[in-house]
Amino acid sequence: MTHAPQRRIPATYMRGGTSKGVFFKLDDLPEAARVPGPARDTLLMRVIGSPDPYGKHTDGMGGATSSTSKCVILSKSEVPEHDVDYLYGQVSIDTAFVDWSGNCGNLSSAVGPFAIANGLIDPALVPRDGIATVRIWQANIGKTIVAHVPVTDGQVQETGDFELDGVTFPAAEIQLEFLDPADEGEGGGAMFPTGNLVDELDVPGVGVLKATLINAGIPTIFLNAADLGYTGTELQGAINEDKAALARFETIRAHGAVRMGLIAKVEDAATRQHTPKVAFVAPATGHLSSSGKPIAADDVDLLVRALSMGKLHHAMMGTAAVAIGTAASIPGTVVNAAAGGGAREAVRFGHPSGTLRVGAQAAQVNGQWTVTKAVMSRSARVLMEGCVRVPGDAM
Template structure:
């Protein structure tokens, strides 16, 4: 039986924040994959190495974690006042689907650098030395992200002394502004879909939990750590090796998604791994991060832990950080209360790998809370560039 040879597709492997992904220019994809649909999904699954019943993604570019099973497609934007369109695909590790329901805040930091290096940004907008402002249309959720990318000698500067907990080596700082981050994308709905800052969420086998359900950055369900038997200082091993705990979090996530209107039936959550996120918060406390670095309660405002694709994240998803910053800025949410309550324009939270500061500007308009922007800094670096190869019959 004859077999088609492999084909080569131009691609770049980048780290953005605490994630890694395979980046493509839309124009470089095979014609069948330049539009949404089965061919595109099949191609990206094969690139990453999914579905893999072994859970390792050995035969692909994925790293077998939610942070490393990611793909990005970038194109020159036809929208006014935007430079590029950015589409994010979260590739399932063990199932044959790509989740397009949300953004990746970490990889957002790499979109600007990739777009500049790939000639997708008008050269007149890139200084020889200084900061290039890249206006990004986040196509998954229909929002604008402004990336401030350092430029030296006409090239993207990747090296620097900016340190990001969860990333081993320093790099150049990329500041991101998430404009109007309340997620009113494909699912519609307001920032607080139930109209409440805190809901009673009834979860079978768990009980009635106080929960803040918010659409900002990414749809997120916040609960109090002590309500589910945790302190908020946990590291990955405390949860990811506990099958009963993971099942509990998935049950909470499913019931939260239902209450938020993101799904209509509980069983739909199985094909929606990327959104919503489930997170738990607690007041500040001393702990030791996964790198062994002590984190003092006095240096943070709140403790936060979040799960991504069924596992506790090793640091914090960028979009969930936007949700944390937004919720912290609105008096009365569980995140705000855990941080001490009151009004604030920024929050520094402790996560498994260390700390992160996120700024958010919230205001109440006609009785409804709005957030005009959330700001945080990440870094990005090209790890490898060239071509990825896939069998010619993979899509």
């Protein structure tokens, strides 16, 4: 019997924010995988090690969590006034599925550094020392992200003293601007797809819940922690080890997705695992983070816990942080109420690993809420570069 040899594909393994992923240049992919379709999905699943019924990703580059089962494809931008096109794939762990329906805000911080280091950016735009401004076209959702990447001696600066809760070691700070992050062209195209700041979401087996349904950064369903029997201080074990709770959250997510116009019926939620997100909020209170670090009530404006790919996230998704900042800036949402109400242009929230500050500029225009941009700081670092190997018969 003849066995196909393994195929070598140039790749870089990077941390971006509180996530990790495998980064590719589009032109380095096998020809069949340079376009959307089954060949691309099959290749990326094999790179990550999915589907894995053991849930470990032992035979791939994935980390068996939603934060570490990701792939990114980059190329020189074909969109005017942009430098790089950024496509993100969220790889399911235990099913044969790659979700292309949204962005990863955390890995967005690694796009600029990768693009600079791999020749995707005009060298004239990269200073010898200073900040390189990289305009990124986020192809999944058709939005612009501006990354401000530190450069030292002509190279991306990765080390520094910026600390990000959820990441063990400090690194160089990268500021991200998510421009016009609302309206992903789905659910009617509005920031609030139902037209309401707060809806009553009737979920079978759960009850009627007050919810803010928002398209900003990523489609997100915000709920009050107290309505679910939580305090907002929960860590991963309290949710992820409770199968009944996870099932309830998935039911909520499916019904919220229908209400937002993202899917036609609840059964379709299985084909759209990455979005929408579900998050629950609570007023600020003192508690301990997952590292044991004490968080005082005065350290934050509110508490937020969010689920990604069916599990409570260990920190906070970057795109969900955009949604939090946007919703917090708009009086009347459940997020704004949990933060104490009133107008604001920035919010600091508590998440399982610590705290995060995000700014958002929202305003009402002709009776409709709009947000011009959301801003946050992350960090990124190359962990390994070279080639990934996949069996020759993997696609």
